[in-house]
Each structure stands twice: as C-alpha cells, then as structure tokens.
Amino acid sequence: MKMKKILLPIVLVLLMLQSCTTKKEMLYLQDLDMYSNSNLNYASPKIQPNDILKIDIGDINPVVAAPFNVNPASTNGQTSVEMMKLSGYLVTPQGNIMMPILNEVKVGGLTPANAEIKIKERLINEGYLINPTVQVRVLNNKFTILGEVNAPGVISFSEESISLLDAIGLAKDLTYSAIRKDIKLIREVDGKRLVYHIDLTTASWMSNPNFRIRQNDVIVVEPNKLKVNSGGLIKDPIQVLGITASLLAVILLIVK
Known part of the structure; x- marks a missing residue:
C-alpha cells in the first residue's frame, strides 16, 4: 500500500510531462490563426561567388x-x-x-x-x-541541414528560394528530439556570416523575407537536453516517458 502511494504520483507526473512536452514543444505554428491574411514579403537572393x-x-x-x-x-x-x-x-x-x-x-x-x-x-x-x-x-541552388532531422545532408532545389518549412519537409521533418524553439539559420551575405534564430512553435517569423532559404544556407537543429544527456541513445523521449508511465501503471496494478 505504501509503494502504491509513492508510485501513483510518479505516474501522474510522467503523464503530465508527456502531455506538456507534446503541446508546448512539439507542435509547429501554434498561433498560426493570429497571422492569417498577413502580407507576404519576398527578397530576391543575390548572386554569390561559386554560383x-x-x-x-x-x-x-x-x-x-x-x-x-x-x-x-x-x-x-x-x-x-x-x-x-x-x-x-x-x-x-x-x-x-x-x-x-x-x-x-x-x-x-x-x-x-x-x-x-x-x-x-x-x-x-x-x-x-x-x-x-x-x-x-x-543552377546550383542548395542548402545544408544538420542535426535533429530525419534526412540531414546537402539538398538541392530549383527555385530561387524556398520556405524554411519546405526545407524541413525535404529533410523528412524534424525528429522528436529536436528543439523547435531555436532553429539556427546560418547565411553568408557580402562577405559576412549572419546567424538567425527561429522559433517554429510560433508563426510570427513566416512573413520575414530573411527566413526564406537561399543558396548555400545552413540550417542547424539542436537536440533537446534529454537526448544530449543520454549521449544520443534516446531517440524518442516522448515514447520513453509513455513507456515508463505504462510500466509504473502495471506495477501499481500488481501491487494492488
């Protein structure tokens, strides 16, 4: 009975963590309706060395x-x-x-x-x-995407520029371990290296022409703390939380 009292709060906490993580950290463009009918701005990329x-x-x-x-x-x-x-x-x-x-x-x-x-x-x-x-x-439009995506690498595209969401789609989407609130976009312009930080959980960035992917851009997607601390062994932290909660629930039933 004592073990049951100890395990029950743990199960509830794990289930709450699983739910919170899914909503606050996993969903894209959570406030998209707020930016409906917003104006679209485009900036034509400039020709660079090695183009x-x-x-x-x-x-x-x-x-x-x-x-x-x-x-x-x-x-x-x-x-x-x-x-x-x-x-x-x-x-x-x-x-x-x-x-x-x-x-x-x-x-x-x-x-x-x-x-x-x-x-x-x-x-x-x-x-x-x-x-x-x-x-x-x-002719040689391409971008590099690294980190927590399902298909990292150098990807070619034929358009003048593409959206960040297009780029993520070409990389087969982000993994569950990806930090969606701080996507790094690295770009070289006129001999200078610029770094942008993009929060994919909001739609506020979508009208900014700087966040369209251009020739030679680099996108870096960092892993969350759970994956970093596990040395990369945990591929799906949400699934781990779910399995842990389920195991503790089974233990509760056995104890009962």
Whole structure:
C-alpha cells in the first residue's frame, strides 16, 4: 500500500510531462490563426561567388544572338542540369563571369533580375544587339541541414528560394528530439556570416523575407537536453516517458 502511494504520483507526473512536452514543444505554428491574411514579403537572393549561372540571350534574329550563348551537350534532345552546370558560368571570388564577346562581366552582389538588366544594357550600348532578351538563372541552388532531422545532408532545389518549412519537409521533418524553439539559420551575405534564430512553435517569423532559404544556407537543429544527456541513445523521449508511465501503471496494478 505504501509503494502504491509513492508510485501513483510518479505516474501522474510522467503523464503530465508527456502531455506538456507534446503541446508546448512539439507542435509547429501554434498561433498560426493570429497571422492569417498577413502580407507576404519576398527578397530576391543575390548572386554569390561559386554560383553557377545559366545565361540565355535571345533576339528577333536568333543568328545574331547565337555567338553570345553557350550551348551544353544534350542527350536525346534533352539537356540535364548537371550538363548545364558544367557549361554554365562560374562566378569568381571577385564576383565576375567571363562571357563570349562581352568578356568580363561583374554580377556578384546583383540579383538575377539586375544581372539581366546589366547584360542587356551592355549588349545594346556596345552595339551588338538592338533589342535582346536576357535570362539569368542560378543552377546550383542548395542548402545544408544538420542535426535533429530525419534526412540531414546537402539538398538541392530549383527555385530561387524556398520556405524554411519546405526545407524541413525535404529533410523528412524534424525528429522528436529536436528543439523547435531555436532553429539556427546560418547565411553568408557580402562577405559576412549572419546567424538567425527561429522559433517554429510560433508563426510570427513566416512573413520575414530573411527566413526564406537561399543558396548555400545552413540550417542547424539542436537536440533537446534529454537526448544530449543520454549521449544520443534516446531517440524518442516522448515514447520513453509513455513507456515508463505504462510500466509504473502495471506495477501499481500488481501491487494492488
């Protein structure tokens, strides 16, 4: 009887801890309704050193535009992204690319849209084309995600930028041991390293354009204290609490 009195409060505490952890630390965007109909803000990423660019130049007369284009080899009429990367324009540490006829063009620090304008102006002002079309696209967009996700690693994406939730989805979601209130986003901008801290349990960050994932971003998801203290042996702390509570409940029944 004495053991029952001791074990019963322990079981209740464990069940309460399991419930509290699930609601306060596990759920995403708990106040999402508060930010419904909020404005979306986008910021176009800037071209960085080591980016690989695909640049297409067109004209009413394709023949006069042809010398300005680099055409990658194709297989069965289709060109793979990897082949385009090999023939693309690599941005130097100084932010320059080397184009046919135009030679050196500085694009580092520009958005792809601004790079298009700059190349178009040079083609017109230097008398090469009268009314050209220019398209600039970054081919090697990727981000790195490390820590408490189900599929960590380097992940490629084809869009100009993606949301943080998209990135987590590509990494097969966070593990149960992940700290959702302090996701670290590391980014290099203009030679400086910036670190952002994001709380996924609230939706307050979603309208901030800085929190969209860009080329070369690094996302770090830290483990909670339970996993750290266990040396990583505990994969699912909520499940451990549930099993412990269940075992103590069985012991109570046996004692009774």
